[in-house]
Amino acid sequence: MSDLRDQAPGAAGDAAPYDALLLLSFGGPEGPDDVVPFLENVTRGRGIPKERLKEVGQHYFLFGGVSPINDQNRALLDALREDFAQNSLDLPVHWGNRNWAPYLTDTLREMALAGHRRILVLTTSAYASYSGCRQYRENLADALAALEAEGIEPPRVDKLRHYFNHPGFVRPMIDGVLASLDGLPEEVRAGAHLAFTTHSIPDASADTSGPAEEHGRGGAYVREHLDVARLIADAVREETGVERPWELVYQSRSGAPHIPWLEPDICDHLETLHGKGVPAVVMVPIGFVSDHMEVLYDLDTEATAKAAELGLPVARSATVGADPRFAAAVRELVLERAATERGQRVERCALGALGPSHDLCPVGCCPARAPRPAAAGADSPYA
Ligand SMILES: CC1=C(CCC(=O)O)c2cc3nc(cc4[nH]c(cc5[nH]c(cc1n2)c(C)c5CCC(=O)O)c(CCC(=O)O)c4C)C(CCC(=O)O)=C3C
Ligand SMILES: [Fe+2]
Numbered sequence: 001m002s003d004l005r006d007q008a009p010g011a012a013g014d015a016a017p018y019d020a021l022l023l024l025s026f027g028g029p030e031g032p033d034d035v036v037p038f039l040e041n042v043t044r045g046r047g048i049p050k051e052r053l054k055e056v057g058q059h060y061f062l063f064g065g066v067s068p069i070n071d072q073n074r075a076l077l078d079a080l081r082e083d084f085a086q087n088s089l090d091l092p093v094h095w096g097n098r099n100w101a102p103y104l105t106d107t108l109r110e111m112a113l114a115g116h117r118r119i120l121v122l123t124t125s126a127y128a129s130y131s132g133c134r135q136y137r138e139n140l141a142d143a144l145a146a147l148e149a150e151g152i153e154p155p156r157v158d159k160l161r162h163y164f165n166h167p168g169f170v171r172p173m174i175d176g177v178l179a180s181l182d183g184l185p186e187e188v189r190a191g192a193h194l195a196f197t198t199h200s201i202p203d204a205s206a207d208t209s210g211p212a213e214e215h216g217r218g219g220a221y222v223r224e225h226l227d228v229a230r231l232i233a234d235a236v237r238e239e240t241g242v243e244r245p246w247e248l249v250y251q252s253r254s255g256a257p258h259i260p261w262l263e264p265d266i267c268d269h270l271e272t273l274h275g276k277g278v279p280a281v282v283m284v285p286i287g288f289v290s291d292h293m294e295v296l297y298d299l300d301t302e303a304t305a306k307a308a309e310l311g312l313p314v315a316r317s318a319t320v321g322a323d324p325r326f327a328a329a330v331r332e333l334v335l336e337r338a339a340t341e342r343g344q345r346v347e348r349c350a351l352g353a354l355g356p357s358h359d360l361c362p363v364g365c366c367p368a369r370a371p372r373p374a375a376a377g378a379d380s381p382y383a
Pocket of ligand 1: 026027028029039042043046048052053056067068069124125126129131132199200201202252253254255287291292293294
């Protein structure tokens with residue numbers, strides 16, 4: 001039976017009970033003097049070897065000490081505001097980061113003082129994992145605790161569901177792969193492999209990613225990436241009429257060498273494919289929402305140099321960035337969640353085999369090594 005309230009006039013642009021959207025991201029340095037303090041923020045208490053930090057610092061210095069992530073978030077903010085305005089969704093959009101200015105606590109304080117009481121959070125991470133989900137929820141809990149300590153009533157925060165399988169996230173990447181294939185020399189195009197790539201994480205955090213009942217080898221993190229990779233590979237096959245082999249591989253490993261992280265690494269993978277006589281490869285960075293430093297350095301610089309050394313033609317396909325289809329997807333997710341919170345039944349759009357992700361992370365979802373308070377989940381100490 002259809003719920004009449006679903007069709008109520010005016011409901012299309014109604015974000016109630018939410019009164020603001022918060023874009024929550026990683027943050028990055030904006031000049032050479034920022035690089036070391038930024039890396040200190042990122043790695044505080046996380047046991048990254050000094051050598052690795054020096055190396056990663058060099059990646060930033062190679063680009064003038066400027067991470068691309070902040071300008072990409074500014075572009076996403078513009079795209080969201082434009083999409084909301086064009087679709088009569090009256091919802092202010094704010095921005096705060098985990099590791100660099102504008103810091104999350106400062107943004108939340110401004111939002112609370114401006115009177116926002118129910119805030120919906122969009123993170124720049126599409127998949128389940130400790131780094132991409134729970135750690136942001138811990139950051140939210142820390143920020144809310146800081147406001148409380150200042151005598152400010154903390155607003156209520158909810159987090160949008162994972163959007164890895166939303167068509168507004170997947171479709172732009174399909175088009176990116178098609179464009180990359182077009183850019184390859186014609187004689188190698190049909191034989192090109194697709195190498196889907198994402199951030200490596202420790203095996204132990206992959207295995208415990210997602211809700212507890214989904215834990216197991218690779219966990220939700222690997223399963224979600226495999227689902228997106230298969231969706232893109234299927235669409236590309238349908239649209240080009242060519243069956244291309246594909247694999248999910250990893251990049252940007254850090255941590256101590258004796259701790260197992262997800263493999264194979266993209267560079268080793270390129271070497272393996274070259275050894276097998278594969279004529280070309282499209283690297284598809286499905287793990288990244290925009291062209292982060294991991295994309296500019298680890299793929300466009302390091303892996304591309306490796307391929308040149310091998311004499312293997314490669315292309316790197318586009319990330320979603322501020323694509324208007326992604327902005328529209330965020331609007332749909334906001335309206336979906338708002339309607340759900342109002343007790344209405346809504347369609348939850350999702351492609352692939354896994355279905356729409358949960359709204360509320362259950363207890364035991366993507367656990368931390370050392371438990372800490374996390375907001376916007378079933379185990380949140382806040383309402
Ligand atoms: C899964 C995942 C994402 C994707 C989801 C998401 O987007 O959140 C992501 C994103 C990002 N990671 C970033 C940068 C860094 N990540 C590091 C370290 C680590 N990342 C990890 C995982 C992830 N990271 C892990 C398990 C570590 C080990 C230490 C720890 O357990 O915390 C380090 C320390 C040095 C190093 O070891 O590499 C840096 C500098 C930037 C900014 C890039 C820019 O400036 O454009 C972004 C978007
Ligand atoms: Fe990272």
